[in-house]
Amino acid sequence: MPxxxxxxxxxxxxxxxxxxxxxxxxxxxxxxxxxxxxxxxAEELRGELDRxxxxxxxxxxxxxxxxLDAASFQRRLQAAIQQWRSVGRIAVWLHIPILQSRFxxxxxxxxxxxxxxxxxxxxxxxxxxxxxxxxxxYATHQVGVAGAVFDENTGKILVVQDRNKLKNMWKFxxxxxxxxxxxxxxxxxxxxxxxxxxxxxxxLLSIRQQHTNPGAFGKSDMYIxxxxxxxxFTIDFCQHECLRCxxxxxxxxxxxxxxxxxTSRVARLLLYGYREGFDKIDFTMEELPAVYTGLFYKLYHKxxxxxxxxxxxxx
Amino acid sequence: MPxxxxxxxxxxxxxxxxxxxxxxxxxxxxxxxxxxxxxxxAEELRGELDRxxxxxxxxxxxxxxxxLDAASFQRRLQAAIQQWRSVGRIAVWLHIPILQSRFxxxxxxxxxxxxxxxxxxxxxxxxxxxxxxxxxxYATHQVGVAGAVFDENTGKILVVQDRNKLKNMWKFxxxxxxxxxxxxxxxxxxxxxxxxxxxxxxxLLSIRQQHTNPGAFGKSDMYIxxxxxxxxFTIDFCQHECLRCxxxxxxxxxxxxxxxxxTSRVARLLLYGYREGFDKIDFTMEELPAVYTGLFYKLYHKxxxxxxxxxxxxx
Numbered sequence: 001m002p003x004x005x006x007x008x009x010x011x012x013x014x015x016x017x018x019x020x021x022x023x024x025x026x027x028x029x030x031x032x033x034x035x036x037x038x039x040x041x042a043e044e045l046r047g048e049l050d051r052x053x054x055x056x057x058x059x060x061x062x063x064x065x066x067x068l069d070a071a072s073f074q075r076r077l078q079a080a081i082q083q084w085r086s087v088g089r090i091a092v093w094l095h096i097p098i099l100q101s102r103f104x105x106x107x108x109x110x111x112x113x114x115x116x117x118x119x120x121x122x123x124x125x126x127x128x129x130x131x132x133x134x135x136x137x138y139a140t141h142q143v144g145v146a147g148a149v150f151d152e153n154t155g156k157i158l159v160v161q162d163r164n165k166l167k168n169m170w171k172f173x174x175x176x177x178x179x180x181x182x183x184x185x186x187x188x189x190x191x192x193x194x195x196x197x198x199x200x201x202x203x204l205l206s207i208r209q210q211h212t213n214p215g216a217f218g219k220s221d222m223y224i225x226x227x228x229x230x231x232x233f234t235i236d237f238c239q240h241e242c243l244r245c246x247x248x249x250x251x252x253x254x255x256x257x258x259x260x261x262x263t264s265r266v267a268r269l270l271l272y273g274y275r276e277g278f279d280k281i282d283f284t285m286e287e288l289p290a291v292y293t294g295l296f297y298k299l300y301h302k303x304x305x306x307x308x309x310x311x312x313x314x315x
Numbered sequence: 316m317p318x319x320x321x322x323x324x325x326x327x328x329x330x331x332x333x334x335x336x337x338x339x340x341x342x343x344x345x346x347x348x349x350x351x352x353x354x355x356x357a358e359e360l361r362g363e364l365d366r367x368x369x370x371x372x373x374x375x376x377x378x379x380x381x382x383l384d385a386a387s388f389q390r391r392l393q394a395a396i397q398q399w400r401s402v403g404r405i406a407v408w409l410h411i412p413i414l415q416s417r418f419x420x421x422x423x424x425x426x427x428x429x430x431x432x433x434x435x436x437x438x439x440x441x442x443x444x445x446x447x448x449x450x451x452x453y454a455t456h457q458v459g460v461a462g463a464v465f466d467e468n469t470g471k472i473l474v475v476q477d478r479n480k481l482k483n484m485w486k487f488x489x490x491x492x493x494x495x496x497x498x499x500x501x502x503x504x505x506x507x508x509x510x511x512x513x514x515x516x517x518x519l520l521s522i523r524q525q526h527t528n529p530g531a532f533g534k535s536d537m538y539i540x541x542x543x544x545x546x547x548f549t550i551d552f553c554q555h556e557c558l559r560c561x562x563x564x565x566x567x568x569x570x571x572x573x574x575x576x577x578t579s580r581v582a583r584l585l586l587y588g589y590r591e592g593f594d595k596i597d598f599t600m601e602e603l604p605a606v607y608t609g610l611f612y613k614l615y616h617k618x619x620x621x622x623x624x625x626x627x628x629x630x
């Protein structure tokens with residue numbers, strides 16, 4: 001399995017339920033701040049132990065906490081942390097439904113911070129091990145895909161100018177991948193939404209990585225340009241997103257100064273492929289099986305000659 | 316600028332401060348739930364209007380909220396939402412410091428949900444426009460990078476077997492990118508951490524995309540394999556991560572069945588490049604300037620012949 005999956009495997013296990021119960025100590029809630037008399041059993045914060053020494057606590061599964069106020073929760077969590085430390089746990093994962101978010105600030109006051117949050121729940125973590133936290137991070141990149149729709153019969157390429165740009169430069173239509181969307185599917189969808197042109201994925205041409213992108217909420221972005229084959233040719237572009245949209249001679253896009261460096265570079269790459277064979281510039285796509293999940297994934301690389309694909313022990 | 320940046324640009328503006336003040340109505344806090352008598356001005360939730368019709372409210376800047384309880388906050392937020400709706404705002408961004416998380420549940424009860432959270436703050440959103448939300452999402456991918464360290468002088472490739480795998484298969488060392496880390500830097504770092512071998516980035520060989528990865532907290536992952544040139548050859552592998560580590564004849568890695576489909580495929584790709592020229596399989600890297608930020612980014616694609624790079628209007 002690829003190295004990434006090694007990390008993935010670790011994290012999958014970090015989240016696995018091992019039905020372990022960890023007592024959180026027996027200090028009782030008290031004082032004017034407490035509007036709740038804990039019934040037997042409610043003093044416990046049940047954690048799920050993972051094989052790496054971490055503990056996951058899922059508040060949604062702890063019904064006894066429903067009527068617990070923030071102060072009482074903090075006392076129980078503090079006692080639980082002492083207990084987990086005493087038995088050598090290295091980390092705590094706290095999963096909090098959004099409607100129980102009153103427990104977030106008390107956890108933060110004990111050193112927890114957000115790992116991530118989405119939709120109706122958040123996950124906080126506390127590192128108990130030695131040195132800096134070695135817990136895996138959350139998603140670091142957004143993925144944008146552009147479609148270079150090239151008509152080999154006419155030598156024309158589909159280009160647009162954004163409506164909301166400071167400079168109106170010719171570029172390829174495209175946009176952000178939806179969650180779970182494949183690279184080629186994003187390119188085809190964005191091209192259709194922006195220009196009305198239907199197309200088909202042919203290859204991956206170029207990748208760009210940028211970091212601390214303000215438009216990505218400070219995260220990184222991966223920008224991928226694909227080569228697409230058009231299936232329709234009548235432009236009906238999105239007036240909201242685009243100022244202009246044209247089928248332009250590829251040689252003109254190569255020569256114009258009214259474009260971005262990356263568009264100009266990929267235009268030259270396309271011209272090279274158009275004249276000398278797209279096999280010289282394409283990363284083609286193929287589906288391969290994943291070892292552990294049994295699912296298939298899409299792999300992109302330079303096309304491999306048949307004799308290398310079929311190479312055997314006899315070779 | 317690439318299409319991705321079009322979205323990025325919109326989002327950057329969505330977050331821009333326009334020093335607009337939006338009144339949140341004048342309903343006074345009341346009832347037994349209220350332990351706070353609002354001073355003049357505290358009835359206001361100040362929002363920052365963006366050019367796309369959205370409003371950003373940053374609780375950290377609203378000092379008057381420090382002593383506000385959840386119930387009182389909910390009444391003010393509800394009045395504010397009515398006000399924003401009445402003037403045609405399409406969305407609300409609510410930025411909440413972790414220690415003010417008592418305001419999350421009340422917001423959720425009014426329809427807000429988490430957009431993201433990290434470290435010491437969370438961001439919630441409420442879509443007020445027509446149809447489904449058109450607000451941009453958060454990071455969707457983690458990025459893992461493996462290093463195929465190939466010694467052209469000996470024809471040997473550096474491979475490892477993970478310690479924590481169900482099946483111990485030969486693969487390339489690698490792991491997850493750190494936030495803000497470039498692809499090649501991740502490969503070189505992971506190779507050194509796992510094997511003790513120092514190396515240098517040469518090219519990008521292959522990309523794989525997988526979705527709903529449990530190890531990525533349900534997000535997607537992008538797995539990239541780079542070709543690296545070794546600068547040292549004495550293996551000192553990480554006993555914690557690896558079971559084995561070897562310099563293996565590339566031809567043997569091509570033939571072995573004790574490896575993953577992706578490793579076997581890339582081994583064949585490397586053999587093809589080794590025999591017929593790495594220019595046949597490499598995506599090389601180059602830095603190009605970004606149009607709007609003035610920064611540089613790294614772009615990967617098939618190497619372009621000099622005459623195509625220098626093509627001018629004269630061509």
